[in-house]
Amino acid sequence: MTSRPRLATEVNYVNGIAALALFGVLAYVFVTAGLEPPRGFGEGSIVASIGYAMFDMLDLVPDAHGNTEGFLVAFLTIAVVLDAALDGAVMLARRDDEGGSVQAATDGGQPLDEVDDAPTGADAGTTGGDA
Amino acid sequence: MAIVTEYYLLLSAAVFCIGLYGILTRESALLFLMSVELMLNAANINFVAFAFYWGNLTGQVFSLFTMALAAAEVAIGIGIILVLYRNFDGIDVTEAATMRW
Numbered sequence: 001m002t003s004r005p006r007l008a009t010e011v012n013y014v015n016g017i018a019a020l021a022l023f024g025v026l027a028y029v030f031v032t033a034g035l036e037p038p039r040g041f042g043e044g045s046i047v048a049s050i051g052y053a054m055f056d057m058l059d060l061v062p063d064a065h066g067n068t069e070g071f072l073v074a075f076l077t078i079a080v081v082l083d084a085a086l087d088g089a090v091m092l093a094r095r096d097d098e099g100g101s102v103q104a105a106t107d108g109g110q111p112l113d114e115v116d117d118a119p120t121g122a123d124a125g126t127t128g129g130d131a
Numbered sequence: 132m133a134i135v136t137e138y139y140l141l142l143s144a145a146v147f148c149i150g151l152y153g154i155l156t157r158e159s160a161l162l163f164l165m166s167v168e169l170m171l172n173a174a175n176i177n178f179v180a181f182a183f184y185w186g187n188l189t190g191q192v193f194s195l196f197t198m199a200l201a202a203a204e205v206a207i208g209i210g211i212i213l214v215l216y217r218n219f220d221g222i223d224v225t226e227a228a229t230m231r232w
Contacts, residue, residue, distance in 0.1 A: 039186035066187035085203030092210025
């Protein structure tokens with residue numbers, strides 16, 4: 001049996017009116033803001049300038065766009081944050097009750113108990129974890 | 132002829148409000164995560180639009196960092212949803228009303 005996307009009927013539409021009202025307010029403010037035409041970017045490669053700005057080396061590029069700032073500290077901070085997020089995701093996904101590796105429930109679309117020759121890799125992993 | 136900045140702002144407001152609508156109306160944690168991503172990307176549209184407005188690449192570079200932050204947030208968020216599913220047999224955020232169970 002396949003499932004198909006269905007229109008959500010159990011949705012609380014009344015709360016959504018707040019989002020519509022916020023869009024109305026924002027649209028009114030933006031349309032009546034009276035912004036100048038955009039300055040745009042001059043000559044030179046934008047991608048190259050982004051790369052140089054990311055490593056705080058904008059003095060090397062001759063035609064830097066505007067007074068773009070350097071982002072080396074932000075780059076390193078985001079690198080640490082991504083590493084911490086990877087560790088956090090693994091910590092959250094690990095089961096507490098089972099010490100060994102988790103065996104896959106399916107193998108190529110068919111359940112593992114229906115497979116005649118069970119994959120030796122998964123078995124070796126679980127027995128190795130128990131031992 | 133460059134597109135005026137107001138149109139970018141309207142697009143960003145629309146994407147943000149779609150995300151807010153999803154958060155206010157849905158109860159599934161996965162849809163919550165998608166809605167938060169929409170709101171985050173609305174901020175990205177603003178960054179890029181105002182980078183073009185000022186002729187300055189700071190906003191574009193910062194939007195890249197926002198995308199990386201969104202990736203980190205999704206990694207943690209999906210981990211939290213996994214734990215939610217394990218402890219409550221579902222990802223309905225209204226069922227997980229207590230800090231301890």
